[in-house]
Amino acid sequence: MDVFEAVAEPSRRTLLDLLAQGELAAGDLVAALPGLTQPAVSRHLRILREVGLVEVRPDGQRRIYALRPDGLAEIDKWLGRYRRYWARHLDSLERHLARNQE
Numbered sequence: 001m002d003v004f005e006a007v008a009e010p011s012r013r014t015l016l017d018l019l020a021q022g023e024l025a026a027g028d029l030v031a032a033l034p035g036l037t038q039p040a041v042s043r044h045l046r047i048l049r050e051v052g053l054v055e056v057r058p059d060g061q062r063r064i065y066a067l068r069p070d071g072l073a074e075i076d077k078w079l080g081r082y083r084r085y086w087a088r089h090l091d092s093l094e095r096h097l098a099r100n101q102e
Helices: 003-007 010-019 026-032 038-050 069-101
Strands: 054-059 062-067
Touching: 003 010, 003 069, 010 026, 010 038, 010 054, 010 062, 026 038, 026 062, 038 054, 062 069
Parallel strands: none
Antiparallel strands: 054 062
16 A cells, blocks of 8 residues: 555545644544554554554553654655646636726
């Protein structure tokens, strides 16, 4: 599985959104996804680890998960092509709005 396949799954995107706010223990991540069982969340976290999007470190009996910023580089590179597209369109929108406010 690659990074794009990993983030295509909504529960994994939710986990990434949670981890974007900071490190969280596995139990906290399970609690944040009440519709999923602990084994299901563990499988999603394992996939995210395997594709390099998150890392885990032990803290006593707990496992603490965090985003790996370098793991997002592949997605960022891919999105780069489309940022230019949106920048041009947003610039056009800004000019249009400025003309209509005068």
